[in-house]
Structure formats: structure tokens, C-alpha cells
Amino acid sequence: MAQSAAVRTADFPRTSPPIDLVQLATNTLGNRDLEIQVLQMFKSQASNMLARLIAEADRNEQKRLVHTMKGSARAIGAVTVAHECERAEQQLAGPDAPSFAKLQAAISLANAYIDDLTSS
Numbered sequence: 001m002a003q004s005a006a007v008r009t010a011d012f013p014r015t016s017p018p019i020d021l022v023q024l025a026t027n028t029l030g031n032r033d034l035e036i037q038v039l040q041m042f043k044s045q046a047s048n049m050l051a052r053l054i055a056e057a058d059r060n061e062q063k064r065l066v067h068t069m070k071g072s073a074r075a076i077g078a079v080t081v082a083h084e085c086e087r088a089e090q091q092l093a094g095p096d097a098p099s100f101a102k103l104q105a106a107i108s109l110a111n112a113y114i115d116d117l118t119s120s
Contacts, residue, residue: 016079018110019117023077039114042076045069046107054100063092066103073110080106 019039028034046069053065070085072078084103091098 018078018080018106018113020077020079027075027077036118038076039118042072042078043111043114045072046081047111050100050104050107054104059092062098063089066092078106078110081110 024035024038028038049065049069053062053069056062056065066085066088070082070089073081073085081103084106088098088100088103
């Protein structure tokens, strides 16, 4: 667990929140209840898709999962997750085995932020 926190700290400086709340509000028309539903759905979907991505051996399926996750991240304003999805897509297009560590850290950070936002 400490290694995961170290990756988060090193790779994602806390200059901006993991989710752009203005983007989220724009896409949900300012409906707070809808924002919470969308955030919780993203959290669940991202965690499930990440587990599937890591377990998946077929690169085409990995590409599909990453691409879907990128769209979901963009929809809620999870810019860092979307960026790491793009990076993973580039890795999957190459010959080397991809590493999903940074994507995993970005999702973990976004999910922790979602927990903070929705725990009130």
C-alpha cells in the first residue's frame, strides 16, 4: 500500500483536483444528485474495468476497455485518468508489454476524491 501512495505522490502532483468539477457540473447541467450518481457510477465502473484490464490477455480487448474508460473519464472531468488511458492506448499499440501502474494510481486517486465528495 505504501508503494501505491508513493506512485500517486510522485506521478500526480496535487496542483489540481483529480476531477474537474466545472466539467462535471456542465455535463450534468448542475444537477447535484445526478453528479453524485455519475461519480459513483464512474468509481464502480473504473474499478471493475481496471480489474478486467489487468486480467485480460487479449490486446484488442484491453484496447477496448481502455478506450471505454477514457470516454467515461472525460465525461466526468477525470483528466488525469483520461490522460493515463491515452498513454495506455499508445503502449497497447506498441510491441512491449503495457504497464497499467500509472492508470491504476490515477483511478485510485480519482476514486478517493469521489469518496471525499460524496461522503457528506
